Amino acid sequence: MRHEISVLGVYAPSLVLCAIIAAALWFLVDYLMLKLSAWQLFWHPPLARLALYFVLFGAVSALYPDF
């Protein structure tokens, strides 16, 4: 994975891009979980929602292509 990407000449950590992609995925999964009232199954729903974000962020970072 490249550590930095160039945004119009300014170098930004590529993790920023991963974070944005993870956020988009999080909104999608969170919407489905809310629709199914699935968050209520967890002991601490806000913590579970935060954990979901970290899981998605980790997954996106791991799958990020090395170009």
Add this chain to the structure above:
Amino acid sequence: MNEIAARGSDISSEDRIAGALGSIGLDGSQAIYAFKVMLAGGLTMFLAFLVDLPYTYWALLTLPLVVTEQSGTTVWRSAARVGGTLTGAIVALAFVALFAQNGLVMILCLALWIFGCGYNARTQTGLDGYAYGTAGLTALVVAIDTGPNADMAFSYAYWRSTETIIAVIASFIVLLTIFPRSVRNEVVDGFETARSKVFDLVRDAVARDEEQTAEARLGAATALRGLFTLIRAQKLERNHLGPEFTRVRTATARLNALYIDSGALSVVVARTRGHGDLAEDVRRARSRFAELVEDIPSAREDPEAVKQRVEELRRYTGELERSEGMRKAALGEDAKTRIEGLLVYRLRENASALASYLEAALAVADPTRSALPDRSFSTRYPDLSAAVQRGLRPAAAFLAMALFWIFSAWSNGSILALITGALSLLIPTILPRAALSKAGIKIFLGFVSGGTIAFMMMMVLPSVTSFGGFLAVFMPVIFVIFYLCKGANRALAIGSTIMIAIALQPANDQSYDALRLFNSVLTLTIMPAAFISAMLVVLPEDTTWLRRHLGRAGTNLMRSAAYNRTENEETLLAQAIDVTADYGGDLQIKEPGDAHLVSRAKAIAHAGREMLTVNRMRRTGHLPDDISALVPKVREAIVAATKRRIGEDTSGELAVFENARRSAGERLSGFEGPSVERTATLRFALAMEQLATLVVEERIGLMKGQSR
């Protein structure tokens, strides 16, 4: 809503901890809040150091502005902050690209942008205005930091956005996961308060011969106005999806309608006093409604009883419609008969509004019930003159400070211009008007205390060698600031944190500059004076200003409704409530003139509603042509009446209403047209009698010296 109340009533672990802290003499909930802000501050610094931000102070500046007790409000402010930052950064890039080489033009453009942001912020409800405030602030920061070095503009814009987002992420992680406090309880309490105040108004209107007091009206309007903001904040928490928010919104809109209806009933009841004893059937109708509004059960606790009450109310309205009572208002020859007819009509309208509200409350309490129809409506009264002034204040303050900076060539003048412009734009979007005049002083005190704290930290921190050590010094400071500065003293916390952030500028290399601290203290202590001048000298929103704007708002609402320019009925009612609570809330309600303005806003909402109904019947072709032709004169007459001074001759306007009512009455006797036309004609006659009553009772006119 009541279902929400049930869920919110469980004792949480946060309550238990707050109770335990309370037992040792601490303010438990405030200590938990300060603890969360402290953790968010620590996390912000950790993330800022982790990605090696060149300026950590910007992230630290964001923190006090986005952390709030309730999750929904934090999300709302954070979203506004991020959106505003990105917009401001883009605008600054455009300004730099166009005017980087011409400082004066750049400053003029920035002043114009601040004006636009202030203008738009005033037209928004809740925290949406904060987004505009942040957009103005970010554009200022990026453009001023860049100066003539145009090639650095994108870097500054990128850094500012990153620093803001880091503080927002840290706030989210801490405040939304550790003892998250939902707005839910505030919504439940707010709804309960509004419901109880409006029900009291209805009971007072029907059962007592005395009219509602301006204080009671203002109390109900304030409770209703706050509800829409709370509902929005709760929606942003995304705790669940579904139709609940729409249902609560519908219930609130129907409570608005009941609030306005109760005022109209109160006026008519007061008018009947001068006409001796009521006819037996009218007296019975009034007593029956008084019984129906007593002891209304909660939709959650006893839905069956509420359903039964709705059926009773519907039966009651049906009986009144079938009776001759309402026709008396249109056909009655003497004033007593007509006012009795009008009373029956108002009783019917109040009963119908109450039944509609109870149905909406049932739909909230029981999600399995089908949702009621909901229409979108705007809750903010568009006071364009106030918006222009809101934009002018920060723009003028920024221009004055920027010119001082340029002509004095003082190196720190840029910071002064920036902070003055930014705070006089931002603070009014997050603090209530009453707190603004004191906010400058509190920010000043915050700067002084923040400067002292920063000085002490500067002595200790150079000997700290690890990040853990840094946090051990930094986090308790944040805890103490946010524990001590609660409620109206939040401006003090903002001032302290700003000073610590700017003067200390924590960085990875642990280099601190005492001279910078001294310069920052010196520069920023001038800012409160500029801020107070911007708030209190440039078109101040004082009592005279509030009276003028409340008076004009009433007249404008009437004109819009009369000429059918209002979006819909819900908009008219919500905007009347908005001006009542927004302007009336800061007036001296004990003063007869101020009390009259508050009552006038309610009367105008009612008169406007009648005009919207008349306009609708005209538009749909339900009114017979000869009656429809009278509407333009009625419009002119009601708008003219709202501009009249109390005591002035209103015989011209009254003649228009009397002529219109009489024409409708003549049309009604022996009516042989379609039933829809008959109903519309009766409704028109009732509206004319109602408008005449409001004018005769001097409810919609202005007192001497009040602005039209």
